[in-house]
Each structure stands twice: as C-alpha cells, then as structure tokens.
Amino acid sequence: MPTEDSSAQKRPGNSPQGDGNWGSNPQLGEAIALFDRGEWYACHDLIEDLWHQCQGPDRQALQGLLQIAVAQFHLERNNRRGATILLGEGLGRLKPYGSEALGLNLPPLLDAVSCRLQALQQGLEPGDGPLPRLGSPQGRHLD
Numbered sequence: 001m002p003t004e005d006s007s008a009q010k011r012p013g014n015s016p017q018g019d020g021n022w023g024s025n026p027q028l029g030e031a032i033a034l035f036d037r038g039e040w041y042a043c044h045d046l047i048e049d050l051w052h053q054c055q056g057p058d059r060q061a062l063q064g065l066l067q068i069a070v071a072q073f074h075l076e077r078n079n080r081r082g083a084t085i086l087l088g089e090g091l092g093r094l095k096p097y098g099s100e101a102l103g104l105n106l107p108p109l110l111d112a113v114s115c116r117l118q119a120l121q122q123g124l125e126p127g128d129g130p131l132p133r134l135g136s137p138q139g140r141h142l143d
Contacts, residue, residue, distance in 0.1 A: 025050075032104065035065065036133040040073035061101035064093030068113055072131070080120055087117040108132035 027046055034043035047066040054062055067090030074082040091113050099107050109132050116126040 028102065031065075032134050035069055035131075036135070038072065038130055040069045040076070043069045044073065058102060060093045061097055064090045064101075066090075067093065068109070068131075075116075075126060075128075080126075083126070084117065084120040087113055087120065091117060104134045105132075106134070109134060 027050055031043055031046035031050065034040075034046065044066055047062055047069065051059060051062040051066060067086045071083045071086035071090060074080075074086065091110065094101060094106060094110060094113075097106060099105065112131050119126040
C-alpha cells in the first residue's frame with residue numbers, strides 16, 4: 001500500500017508519458033477497466049505503478065482509487081476492519097475532487113463508497129453488489 005512518504009522515483013508531469021494527459025494513458029484505461037470488472041488485486045497493481053510515477057494533485061486521486069480497490073479486496077475476504085479503514089481513507093482522498101479527478105465519473109462511486117462505509121461503521125452488512133462503473137478516463141490535461 002503506498003504512503004505519501006514513499007521513496008519511489010517520480011517522473012516529471014502527472015502521466016507516465018509526462019504529457020499531463022491521463023486520457024491517453026493505456027495503463028490507466030486498463031486499471032479502470034479492471035476496477036469496473038471488480039478485479040481488485042490486478043487493479044491495485046496497475047494503479048500503484050501509476051501512483052509511483054505521478055506527482056501533483058492527481059497523485060491523491062490515484063491513491064484514493066487504489067485504497068477503494070484494496071478495500072473491496074478486503075471485503076471479499078471478510079476483513080471488515082481493513083475494508084472500513086481503506087474505504088474511509090479512499091473516500092477522504094477522492095471527495096475533494098468532486099467529479100473532476102482523472103476525467104472519471106466519481107459522484108456515483110463516492111455515494112456508493114460512503115454508503116458502504118457507513119454500513120460497516122454501524123456493524124451492518126455493506127452489501128456485495130458491484131460498485132458503480134467509472135468508465136474510461138476522458139482525455140484532458142491534469143494539474
């Protein structure tokens with residue numbers, strides 16, 4: 001799990017190509033496709049690689065998505081405590097972006113994660129339905 005004090009070498013710019021455009025990044029597109037299919041472990045690996053290469057505000061958005069993916073992985077293995085912690089951290093990292101992070105449709109995801117987190121915090125079943133699809137990143141330049 002990445003932390004902010006990671007010593008990983010970062011390339012200039014936000015996208016691995018250094019062009020600041022995530023929409024043209026096939027690795028992010030594949031990570032989002034894995035997220036949408038619920039392939040949490042593989043999604044985690046791709047997002048973590050992107051996270052290590054990223055600088056700037058988009059780094060927090062990637063970390064938030066990564067934490068939600070890992071939380072879902074924990075839920076599938078009945079690790080409610082780990083899922084609760086990571087859903088809360090992921091939600092906290094993504095909420096400030098509203099619908100603007102990485103060109104993705106975040107509001108439905110944020111609503112679903114918030115409901116799951118609240119259920120877990122109240123000792124209720126979080127539900128096992130799929131999370132809303134994020135879709136593909138829109139081509140745009142990031143900060």
